[in-house]
Each structure stands twice: as structure tokens, then as C-alpha cells.
Amino acid sequence: MTWRRPGAILFLLACLLAASIVICTLVGPAGVPLFSLPGDNSGATILYGVRLPRVISAVLVGAGLAAAGVVMQGLFRNSMADPYLLGTSAGGALGAATAIVLLGGAFSMPLAFAGCTGAAFLVYGISRRAGRVPVEQLLLTGIAVSMFLSALLSFLMYVSGESLHQIFLWLMGGFWTASWQDAWTGLLVLPAAVPLLLLAREQDILSLGEEDALSLGVDIELLKKCLLVTSAFVTAVAVSIAGSIGFIGLITPHIMRLWVGPGHRILLPSSMMAGGIILVLSDTLARTAGNEVPVGVVTAFFGAPFFVFLLRRRYAS
Amino acid sequence: MIDVSGVELGYGAQVVLSDVSFRSGKGEFLGIVGPNGSGKTTLLKAIARLVAPLRGVVMINGQEIEVFSAIGLSRLVGLVPQASAPGFEYSVRDVVMMGRYPHIGMFGGETPADRDAVRKAMEVTGIAPLADRSVREISGGELQRVIIARALAQEPEILLLDEATAHLDLGHQVSILQMIRELSRRIAVIGVFHDLNHAAYFCDRIILLHDHRILAMGDPAGVLTEENIARAFGVRAMVRINPLSGRPVVSPVLHPSCEAGKDSHVHVVCGGGEGAGVLVALRDGGYRVTAGVLSLNDSDYLAAEALGIPCLTEPPFCPISERSRRDLEVWARDADAIVVTRGPWGTGNIENLRVLSALDAGAVVIMGVSSWDGRKWDYTGGDAEKILSSLKEKGARVAADIPAALGAVREITGETR
Numbered sequence: 001m002t003w004r005r006p007g008a009i010l011f012l013l014a015c016l017l018a019a020s021i022v023i024c025t026l027v028g029p030a031g032v033p034l035f036s037l038p039g040d041n042s043g044a045t046i047l048y049g050v051r052l053p054r055v056i057s058a059v060l061v062g063a064g065l066a067a068a069g070v071v072m073q074g075l076f077r078n079s080m081a082d083p084y085l086l087g088t089s090a091g092g093a094l095g096a097a098t099a100i101v102l103l104g105g106a107f108s109m110p111l112a113f114a115g116c117t118g119a120a121f122l123v124y125g126i127s128r129r130a131g132r133v134p135v136e137q138l139l140l141t142g143i144a145v146s147m148f149l150s151a152l153l154s155f156l157m158y159v160s161g162e163s164l165h166q167i168f169l170w171l172m173g174g175f176w177t178a179s180w181q182d183a184w185t186g187l188l189v190l191p192a193a194v195p196l197l198l199l200a201r202e203q204d205i206l207s208l209g210e211e212d213a214l215s216l217g218v219d220i221e222l223l224k225k226c227l228l229v230t231s232a233f234v235t236a237v238a239v240s241i242a243g244s245i246g247f248i249g250l251i252t253p254h255i256m257r258l259w260v261g262p263g264h265r266i267l268l269p270s271s272m273m274a275g276g277i278i279l280v281l282s283d284t285l286a287r288t289a290g291n292e293v294p295v296g297v298v299t300a301f302f303g304a305p306f307f308v309f310l311l312r313r314r315y316a317s
Numbered sequence: 318m319i320d321v322s323g324v325e326l327g328y329g330a331q332v333v334l335s336d337v338s339f340r341s342g343k344g345e346f347l348g349i350v351g352p353n354g355s356g357k358t359t360l361l362k363a364i365a366r367l368v369a370p371l372r373g374v375v376m377i378n379g380q381e382i383e384v385f386s387a388i389g390l391s392r393l394v395g396l397v398p399q400a401s402a403p404g405f406e407y408s409v410r411d412v413v414m415m416g417r418y419p420h421i422g423m424f425g426g427e428t429p430a431d432r433d434a435v436r437k438a439m440e441v442t443g444i445a446p447l448a449d450r451s452v453r454e455i456s457g458g459e460l461q462r463v464i465i466a467r468a469l470a471q472e473p474e475i476l477l478l479d480e481a482t483a484h485l486d487l488g489h490q491v492s493i494l495q496m497i498r499e500l501s502r503r504i505a506v507i508g509v510f511h512d513l514n515h516a517a518y519f520c521d522r523i524i525l526l527h528d529h530r531i532l533a534m535g536d537p538a539g540v541l542t543e544e545n546i547a548r549a550f551g552v553r554a555m556v557r558i559n560p561l562s563g564r565p566v567v568s569p570v571l572h573p574s575c576e577a578g579k580d581s582h583v584h585v586v587c588g589g590g591e592g593a594g595v596l597v598a599l600r601d602g603g604y605r606v607t608a609g610v611l612s613l614n615d616s617d618y619l620a621a622e623a624l625g626i627p628c629l630t631e632p633p634f635c636p637i638s639e640r641s642r643r644d645l646e647v648w649a650r651d652a653d654a655i656v657v658t659r660g661p662w663g664t665g666n667i668e669n670l671r672v673l674s675a676l677d678a679g680a681v682v683i684m685g686v687s688s689w690d691g692r693k694w695d696y697t698g699g700d701a702e703k704i705l706s707s708l709k710e711k712g713a714r715v716a717a718d719i720p721a722a723l724g725a726v727r728e729i730t731g732e733t734r
Binding site: 074077078079198199201202204205207208209211212214215216217218219220257261262263 | 362365366367386387388389390391392394395396398401402403404405406407408411412415416418419421423424467471
């Protein structure tokens with residue numbers, strides 16, 4: 001959109017993001033003075049050992065979910081699509097639950113990651129016919145695979161006994177155990193976003209429809225493969241850090257599309273920043289005002305009504 | 318440039334088209350017509366490589382279409398699909414700029430040449446004023462022009478149009494097809510048409526598809542014949558040559574054909590286009606209708622011919638010959654009723670009225686007397702009016718319009734529906 005100032009919007013979002021990171025790091029039940037004494041170790045531990053990794057994880061997970069949301073919505077040509085359409089959410093949950101039940105919680109992160117990506121590849125594999133992957137097929141297969149994996153998850157929960165509470169906490173999603181390891185893992189979102197940004201023009205063209213894109217010279221099957229792999233990877237990183245946090249990947253691209261237009265070159269980075277801001281604010285709200293309720297509760301509490309609002313607005317037009 | 322040979326197309330086991338072969342190239346506007354489901358769009362998609370042929374090959378510039386990369390092919394072939402529904406609110410300019418992708422490529426940036434091509438494409442399609450509007454808030458016809466502009470911005474060597482002007486108003490249809498015809502002097506254009514007359518008017522050559530194959534191929538007048546149209550579309554049509562373009566014009570004939578339901582014979586004396594309406598009404602009424610004597614270049618003759626009504630004729634601009642006069646007498650005596658439309662009467666056809674003056678005036682219906690609207694109709698210096706007046710005096714009926722004339726004919730013949 002030429003009549004808006006994309007550079008200014010990106011700069012504004014970057015400032016907001018930086019401010020959110022600083023504020024959210026400083027806010028918390030244990031009051032830590034802004035400039036704590038060099039010798040004051042407990043304050044520094046809370047800031048650098050607890051809050052900062054948690055804030056960074058939340059920002060990166062939010063950015064990753066928003067990026068995957070943008071990609072899925074463009075791919076499905078539907079602004080109601082979200083990153084979990086490919087069964088990633090159910091797959092990740094199943095992986096984590098397996099780790100909790102069978103391994104006592106060890107390796108829950110890699111198993112969640114494996115579950116996410118495994119589900120996505122399963123959906124992709126089932127949908128593939130003669131080298132082509134029709135998006136309707138992907139959508140419906142995603143639903144079927146999600147339901148199947150959810151059934152397995154329910155069975156696992158049923159037989160889990162004492163670890164049920166742990167599975168339950170994982171399912172609600174959150175950052176209360178976030179460590180620097182999570183924050184470093186979250187950084188994987190950034191390199192994964194590079195191909196998505198480089199393919200911005202192709203994603204714009206793909207959202208006109210597959211035949212149109214094909215006749216304009218876009219190698220759509222290769223593009224879809226790239227987009228699916230990358231967004232599944234990003235989603236898997238997010239889910240393995242914080243569980244399936246809802247609505248960030250759905251609402252953020254939607255809001256940003258209203259603001260910066262549908263062009264992926266701007267939509268993608270601005271959605272990533274906005275996703276980071278929204279999730280870090282939600283998490284801060286969750287751990288302070290909400291007395292450590294899972295952040296998924298906060299995003300759903302605000303996200304679901306907003307989604308209904310968007311749906312109605314869309315229906316009205 | 319395009320060489321389609323022995324192509325068979327279909328989806329799964331169902332064959333849509335088989336044994337399709339033709340060539341086209343730069344400088345030609347080739348039209349594809351045919352009934353719904355005859356495979357027009359599929360054929361176009363095969364040339365755009367959106368559908369793979371079951372058999373046969375499509376070659377472009379001497380190379381099989383399969384060997385091109387996606388982007389390589391898109392530099393050669395541009396497609397305007399039947400319907401396009403943008404998923405998001407891109408601006409018109411953004412969508413037209415997407416047509417430059419074949420030239421920009423994956424990691425390139427827009428150059429002034431790209432912006433120039435986009436601006437030109439928007440100008441010739443008349444969408445420049447909409448450049449900043451969202452493609453989701455413009456009308457269907459405007460969107461169609463955006464998609465045409467996108468294909469033009471692509472600057473292909475072969476432009477494929479799938480009913481590209483179907484949603485446009487008449488003005489835009491004509492201006493865009495005109496522009497595309499001019500463009501086709503420099504590139505190859507293949508267009509699927511629903512409107513046979515647009516195809517006939519703008520295309521150099523037409524392919525008519527029917528029953529899974531090519532029924533006819535060639536210049537418009539050779540392809541769009543009454544026989545071919547009846548076979549392909551199952552519709553009786555009248556094909557005439559448009560005097561301005563020299564191209565055929567197809568109009569469907571909607572009146573029940575030839576079978577006369579009634580025994581009564583009605584002869585119509587008409588001319589100058591005044592008789593066509595009565596001929597249609599009498600034919601629809603089931604009468605055995607004849608007409609004449611008419612000049613071969615009279616539109617009433619064309620109407621009678623299209624309706625399959627027997628007609629006495631004279632060559633253009635010739636007076637009524639002695640032979641025609643005698644034939645008219647025979648036909649008129651045989652007729653149960655005779656309808657005389659309002660003029661114009663001149664020295665060329667006054668003989669028609671003279672013949673009638675000798676007959677039983679009770680069988681004659683004279684039309685339009687009460688509504689001459691001040692139009693001159695008697696070019697015989699009063700002779701025609703004299704004959705008609707005397708017929709009226711001798712008991713000829715007068716009818717102001719076609720329903721009244723039908724009523725009078727019904728009275729005379731005593732036949733009701």
C-alpha cells in the first residue's frame with residue numbers, strides 16, 4: 001500500500017516492542033528498582049535470570065506464531081486461518097504429553113517439537129497427490145489429523161494418572177518455566193522468518209489464487225512446500241517453548257492487515273513485531289494481575305471476543 | 318508460434334476434447350467458441366499449461382511446453398482467467414504490478430520499466446483512476462479490467478483470454494476488444510468467446526468446438542453458418558453479414574418453425590420492413606403464410622426467409638415482372654385472407670396493389686391507415702391511395718395494429734385458436 005508509510009509503521013512498532021520489553025521486564029510482583037545496586041544479587045537474578053528470558057521467549061513465540069499465521073492465511077487465502085491448521089497444535093501436545101507420561105517430563109520440549117513437525121508432515125503427505133498439494137485438501141486433512149491426534153492425547157490423559165495435572169498445565173500454555181534455554185530456542189524463529197520475507201512477493205501473488213499465480217510464473221508447488229515447512233518449523237518452535245497459545249497467530253495478522261495492507265513485505269515483519277508485543281503484554285498481565293494464570297487464558301479471553309467482532313464485521317461487509 | 322497437435326484433454330477418465338490440432342501465431346486473433354462444456358476453457362488452460370494433455374503436444378516457439386520453467390513460460394504466455402477473486406485487499410496497482418513478476422523474478426526489484434508497463438496497462442484498460450482502490454471494493458467489470466491489465470503488463474507473446482469481457486458493459490467490451498485486436502497485430506491472441514457476434518467481429522479465425530472435437534475452423538463467415546450453429550448449439554439461427562464490418566451476425570430465430578397448425582392460407586403484401594411483425598405474428602398464429610412480391614434486398618424478404626415463409630421475389634431495384642404478377646394473382650386467389658401492410662408504395666411495387674384491386678375486397682385487411690404518423694408512404698402520386706380507398710369502399714377491413722390485423726384475419730377465415 002503506497003499511501004501508507006510502511007517504514008514509519010515498522011519504526012513505530014520497533015519502538016513499541018523495545019518499550020514493551022523494558023517495561024515488562026521491570027514489572028512484576030517482586031519490586032526491583034530500575035538501577036539496582038551492583039551488589040544486590042537477588043534483584044539481578046530476578047531480572048536477568050527469570051524475567052528477561054521469559055520476556056524474550058514471549059516476544060519470540062509471539063513473533064513466530066504471528067509469522068506462521070500470516071503465511072497460513074495467505075496460503076489458504078483466508079484471514080480466518082491460523083498456524084495450528086496443519087495439526088501442529090495437537091501433534092505438539094501429544095509429543096509433550098508422551099514425554100510427561102512416559103519419561104516423567106524429560107525431553108518434553110524436543111518431543112513437542114517432533115510432534116508438531118511430525119503432524120505437519122503427516123498432513124502434507126496425506127494431502128499430496130501426484131506432486132500437487134491442493135490447499136482444500138490440506139485444510140480438511142489438517143482437521144482430520146488434529147482430531148485423530150487429539151483422540152490419542154485424550155487416551156494418554158485418561159491413563160496418565162498423577163501426571164494429568166502436568167499435561168493439563170502444558171496444554172494451557174505459558175511461560176512460567178521459561179529459562180534462557182527457551183529464549184535461545186526462540187531465536188530460531190528469526191532465521192526461519194528470512195525465507196518467508198524473501199518470498200513476500202510470491203506470497204502476494206499466491207493469494208490471488210493458484211492458477212493465477214501459476215500463470216504469472218510462480219512455481220506454486222515449490223512455494224507451498226517452502227511455506228509449509230517454514231511455518232510448521234516456526235510453529236513447532238513456539239509450541240515446544242510455550243504450548244499451544246491460541247489467537248496470537250489468528251488475530252495479529254488480521255489486525256496488521258487492516259493497518260498496513262495485505263502486502264507480505266510489510267505485513268510479515270509488522271505482524272511479527274506486533275505478535276511479540278501482544279504476547280509479552282498478555283504474559284505480563286497473566287503473571288501480575290492474573291496471579292500466574294496461564295497466558296493462553298489471557299489471549300483467549302481477549303482474543304475470542306475480538307475474533308467474533310472481526311467475524312461479524314466481515315459478515316456485515 | 319503455438320502449435321497444438323493431436324491433443325486430447327480431460328479430467329481423470331473423462332475426455333473433454335480429443336484430436337485437437339491447430340496452429341496460430343503472431344498477428345492473429347483466434348477465437349474459440351462452442352456450447353457450455355465443450356472444452357473451450359480446458360483447451361485454453363492446456364496452452365497455459367494449467368492442464369496437462371492426456372495425449373498430443375502443445376508447442377510454443379518450436380519447443381514442447383513442458384520444457385519451460387514456470388517463470389520462463391509466464392514471459393511467453395499471459396492468461397486472463399474467467400473469474401478471479403483476490404483474497405485480500407490489494408490495491409489495483411499492486412495487482413497489475415503482479416503481472417510484472419515474470420520480468421522481476423524472485424529477488425529482483427521493480428524498475429522504472431516495470432512501473433511504466435503497469436501505468437500503460439492501466440491506462441489502456443481505463444482503470445488508471447482506480448489505481449489506489451482495493452480490488453475487493455471495485456465492481457466485477459472493473460476487476461475484470463484489472464485482470465486484463467495485469468496480463469497486458471506481463472507483455473506476453475501469446476495472450477489467452479477466457480471470456481475476458483463477459484462482465485463488461487458494451488462500451489468497455491468494444492473498446493477493450495478493439496485494443497486487443499490491435500495488439501494482436503504484434504502478438505498472438507487466443508480468446509474464448511460466449512458471444513458469437515463478438516468472436517465474428519473481432520477474430521481473424523474461429524474454432525468451433527462441439528461434441529468433444531473441432532466442428533469447424535476457419536474465417537468467421539465460413540465457421541458461423543446456420544448449419545454449424547444448429548449442430549453445435551441446437552438453435553435455429555439467422556446469419557447475416559453486417560454491412561459495416563463484412564462479418565457475420567448471428568441472431569437466434571425463436572419462432573416455431575415451418576409447421577403450420579391451421580389450414581387457412583394468409584398472403585401478406587408488404588415491403589420496407591413494415592411486414593416482418595405481421596409475418597411473425599401470423600406464423601406464430603399457425604397460419605400457412607406466404608408473402609410477396611418483394612424485392613430481394615427488402616428486410617421483409619429476409620424476415621420471410623428466416624421464418625421459412627414462401628415468398629415471391631424480384632431482383633433488387635427491379636419493377637414487378639409480368640411473371641411475378643401472374644404468380645401473385647394465383648397465390649392471392651388461393652389465400653383465404655390477404656393482409657396489406659402500410660407502404661411505402663412506389664412505381665416498383667404498386668403492381669401488388671393493382672393485382673389486389675381485382676380481387677374480393679372482403680378477404681383483404683389493410684393495416685395502419687389510422688396511424689400514418691405523417692410519414693410519406695405513397696410515392697406513386699396518389700395511385701396507391703386511390704386503390705386502397707376503393708378496396709375499403711368495397712368492404713376491405715382496416716386494422717390499426719398487428720393484434721387488430723390478426724383479429725380481422727380470424728374473422729375472415731372463421732378459424733379460432
